[in-house]
Amino acid sequence: MEWHLTMASDSPIFVSIVVPVYSGESYLRSLTSQLDAIRADWRQRGLPVDLAEVILVDDSAIDGSPTIVDALAGEYDFVTALHLMRNFGQHPATIAGILHSSGDWVVTMDEDLQHSPSDIERLLRRAILTSADIVYALPSRGVHQTRLRDWGSRGFKKLMVLLTGNTNIQRFNSFRLLRGSLARAASSVCGHETYFDVALSWFTRRVETVKVDLKDHRFIETGRSGYNFWRLLTHARRLLISSQVKIVRLFGLIAVATVLVSIIGSLWLLIERVFFPSPTLAAGWTSLMLVLLFFGGLVTFMISLVLEYLSIIVLATHGKPIFFAVDRSIDRPLAAYFATESR
Amino acid sequence: MIILEHRHSHHPSRPHTIAVFGAGLVGGAIVRSLIHAGAVLASELPLDWRSGERQQQDLERIRQTILPNHRGGHLERLDLVWAAGKAGFGATWAELDGEMTTFENIIRWAVALHGSASDMQVNLHMLSSAGGLFEGQRFVNRESQARPLRPYGATKLQQEIFAQRHCTGMGLHIYRPSSVYGFGGPKGRSGLVNTLIQNATKHAASRIFGDMDTVRDYILASDIGSFVARGILTNVTLASISTLASGKPTSIMEMLRIIGRVVERPLYLKLESSPSNAGHITFSPSILPAHWRPTDLETGVRQTARHLGLYFERGPEGGDRAALFSVG
Numbered sequence: 001m002e003w004h005l006t007m008a009s010d011s012p013i014f015v016s017i018v019v020p021v022y023s024g025e026s027y028l029r030s031l032t033s034q035l036d037a038i039r040a041d042w043r044q045r046g047l048p049v050d051l052a053e054v055i056l057v058d059d060s061a062i063d064g065s066p067t068i069v070d071a072l073a074g075e076y077d078f079v080t081a082l083h084l085m086r087n088f089g090q091h092p093a094t095i096a097g098i099l100h101s102s103g104d105w106v107v108t109m110d111e112d113l114q115h116s117p118s119d120i121e122r123l124l125r126r127a128i129l130t131s132a133d134i135v136y137a138l139p140s141r142g143v144h145q146t147r148l149r150d151w152g153s154r155g156f157k158k159l160m161v162l163l164t165g166n167t168n169i170q171r172f173n174s175f176r177l178l179r180g181s182l183a184r185a186a187s188s189v190c191g192h193e194t195y196f197d198v199a200l201s202w203f204t205r206r207v208e209t210v211k212v213d214l215k216d217h218r219f220i221e222t223g224r225s226g227y228n229f230w231r232l233l234t235h236a237r238r239l240l241i242s243s244q245v246k247i248v249r250l251f252g253l254i255a256v257a258t259v260l261v262s263i264i265g266s267l268w269l270l271i272e273r274v275f276f277p278s279p280t281l282a283a284g285w286t287s288l289m290l291v292l293l294f295f296g297g298l299v300t301f302m303i304s305l306v307l308e309y310l311s312i313i314v315l316a317t318h319g320k321p322i323f324f325a326v327d328r329s330i331d332r333p334l335a336a337y338f339a340t341e342s343r
Numbered sequence: 344m345i346i347l348e349h350r351h352s353h354h355p356s357r358p359h360t361i362a363v364f365g366a367g368l369v370g371g372a373i374v375r376s377l378i379h380a381g382a383v384l385a386s387e388l389p390l391d392w393r394s395g396e397r398q399q400q401d402l403e404r405i406r407q408t409i410l411p412n413h414r415g416g417h418l419e420r421l422d423l424v425w426a427a428g429k430a431g432f433g434a435t436w437a438e439l440d441g442e443m444t445t446f447e448n449i450i451r452w453a454v455a456l457h458g459s460a461s462d463m464q465v466n467l468h469m470l471s472s473a474g475g476l477f478e479g480q481r482f483v484n485r486e487s488q489a490r491p492l493r494p495y496g497a498t499k500l501q502q503e504i505f506a507q508r509h510c511t512g513m514g515l516h517i518y519r520p521s522s523v524y525g526f527g528g529p530k531g532r533s534g535l536v537n538t539l540i541q542n543a544t545k546h547a548a549s550r551i552f553g554d555m556d557t558v559r560d561y562i563l564a565s566d567i568g569s570f571v572a573r574g575i576l577t578n579v580t581l582a583s584i585s586t587l588a589s590g591k592p593t594s595i596m597e598m599l600r601i602i603g604r605v606v607e608r609p610l611y612l613k614l615e616s617s618p619s620n621a622g623h624i625t626f627s628p629s630i631l632p633a634h635w636r637p638t639d640l641e642t643g644v645r646q647t648a649r650h651l652g653l654y655f656e657r658g659p660e661g662g663d664r665a666a667l668f669s670v671g
Contacts, residue, residue, distance in 0.1 A: 011481070077484065080590075080628055099593075101592065102592035102623060102625040181554075181594070184558070184596065185556065185596045188596045188599075189600060319600065325554065325555065
């Protein structure tokens with residue numbers, strides 16, 4: 001009997017949706033039915049892409065969400081319920097969901113309809129047409145509709161960019177479209193303290209954004225938000241721990257400059273003493289300062305060197321990869337579809 | 344092949360005989376679970392795969408070993424477990440020919456055995472392969488059609504069809520496990536997990552066939568053993584076909600990270616660019632049987648590493664067949 005080894009090539013591009021759930025009982029049914037409508041619409045329009053699964057990750061929710069998550073998994077065959085043993089936080093819940101996904105593309109979104117399922121196709125279109133690996137949703141205007149809070153959010157991101165040198169931080173958003181291979185690889189390497197979006201940037205530089213109308217309905221309606229000052233501090237800490245902190249290198253440079261200044265000063269002092277001797281008012285003061293500068297600079301430089309080594313070890317422990325291969329050829333059918341549609 | 348006997352506490356005079364064909368990774372796990380549940384190892388008989396004539400002689404000896412129990416008016420139930428297989432995922436038709444012939448011979452033999460003692464309840468538990476049947480398919484659910492892509496999967500499908508056609512009047516239960524890992528003794532085929540653990544221990548390089556993002560579904564052999572043993576020894580209702588998967592896709596990258604964490608040693612890898620084994624295979628949780636509770640991957644890998652470590656320390660003398668089937 002003759003048998004040809006062939007790979008299944010007629011399968012569509014699969015999209016997985018991951019939703020961490022913490023207090024979403026009021027929104028989950030509506031969110032799932034909207035996603036179901038998108039799924040039906042794509043099938044009806046003949047898009048070579050299938051919204052294959054929705055993974056609802058119950059992060060030990062504080063309301064009636066777990067029951068609703070199970071009910072939805074029973075009602076919709078594309079919904080998977082995943083219950084975490086305790087509240088691990090949004091990033092670990094997202095990572096857990098991604099590690100249970102097998103789509104070619106993975107969309108992560110919030111439970112509270114802040115992120116509209118209708119925007120998923122726009123993210124996908126941008127990713128395919130620009131050969132990007134990550135597409136973040138970028139708020140077209142204030143998410144919270146209070147200036148103080150929106151400015152605070154932007155200011156925090158700018159400060160983090162300054163400290164870490166990672167310009168992508170300004171684009172970070174929990175509504176994101178990720179290439180499946182990248183999402184699973186980055187999730188695999190994430191440790192307890194790794195900031196997920198920083199881990200993503202270890203794998204790819206092809207990051208795009210799409211402006212969408214994002215509104216924190218929960219905050220606007222109830223004044224409650226998933227974020228508070230302490231959570232913001234935790235985010236900052238994890239961002240700094242996961243990133244190679246730029247400020248350490250700055251200290252290293254300052255230290256080197258200090259040592260150089262002390263050496264030049266010492267030489268100048270020596271030349272002055274030998275060729276232009278003059279009586280000094282406070283004997284030894286300048287020499288003492290130069291010695292302090294030299295050793296101070298040297299010690300600071302050594303500390304910054306140790307910190308740099310430590311940073312390399314921490315990043316290696318966090319799982320920063322040496323390389324990661326990608327196959328973007330799977331995008332072709334969808335690229336062809338979008339090209340035909342735009343004609 | 345291995346013959347076990349089990350006497351139910353409420354019917355001690357009516358022994359229940361279980362004949363297991365194949366004592367590799369999965370077959371061994373089934374035997375261990377049966378022993379753990381109270382079954383007793385009755386005998387171990389050879390079954391020749393090369394010579395048809397010797398195979399018939401071996402089958403006749405097996406029949407004589409099983410049937411006296413029945414003639415004595417005791418044996419009420421016989422469960423036959425097919426967990427044998429000599430060829431792996433990448434086997435050719437030629438390599439699989441012998442396996443298919445042996446399988447057909449055993450099914451015919453089982454049908455004849457049932458015919459000669461029709462008042463005896465005979466069940467056939469057949470281990471197939473979800474990976475072989477659904478290779479290249481993702482989100483496999485109850486509506487998914489088996490579309491094998493290679494001789495291995497096609498042979499498994501042929502075996503299922505053959506069993507369904509011939510095992511009329513007998514109870515037929517087909518189990519389709521996904522990618523199986525676990526400790527199966529020194530002779531069994533070594534899968535991805537075992538190879539990576541063993542090579543890390545020996546500081547040797549492992550060859551990876553597939554991409555780092557090849558997504559598969561892994562299950563622990565002992566989970567299959569417990570599930571099949573429970574189906575044999577209790578009156579739990581089994582579906583005619585049970586897909587034994589975890590429902591959790593795992594990429595090679597994730598597997599490498601888990602194994603690296605467990606063995607706490609560097610993994611030396613050689614990536615093979617051959618795409619022949621790079622197809623994804625994942626299963627929707629909705630396809631899983633009701634009483635199936637697969638072990639979490641990291642826990643399973645830790646268990647496997649511990650068993651392999653013990654075997655490595657004790658050496659071949661500590662890993663004889665009796666020890667492999669011992670409980671605890």
